[in-house]
Amino acid sequence: MTGSTATTLSCHCPRPAIKPMAYNQGFYNLFLGIGAVVGLGLHFGGLPEAGLALVLFTTASMVLAMLARH
Template identity: 50%
Template sequence: MTIVAVVLAVLAALLHVYIWVLESFRWTEPATRKTFRTSEADAATTREMAYNQGFYNLFLAVITIVGVAMIVGDQASVGTALALAGTGSMLAAAVVLITRDRSMARAAVTQGTFPLLAVVFLLLQL
């Protein structure tokens, strides 16, 4: 059970590192604008906001990875708490996304599936 939880948490973290790259460094690129359904003008206007938001995603990934490292190491209880904080926040963000705009269902599922599964398996290992 722990191995599955760790793998899912790492996958969730890696996805959020990717989102960090898109939001913080590639926000105005055509492919990123298409992914986030934003116009060139809107991307230019929201560039600073996206940069900041991208770092939130990175920080959630870091919390999750530190937790995973502690689970694998000698501090499973603290590691599980950190991994749950990171993946639980990722999952909550996906829920906020879909409850705010139903047309973002695909993005919310993409953003929230690994965190949801990680949370379930992290809780099952307790």
């Protein structure tokens, strides 16, 4: 293909624009998961109120994010 043909047939794929958002979403989910695990550790490790608060906050965030997508 010549240069002009390749330019004409190029695809404007949204993948490059989505990649940073997916990367950010992955870290958001990672931190929510870590928060839930730390909350369980606190709950069973002697600080049940703090642990329960952290578990409830992180799991509520996960459930609300799931409901917002549907």
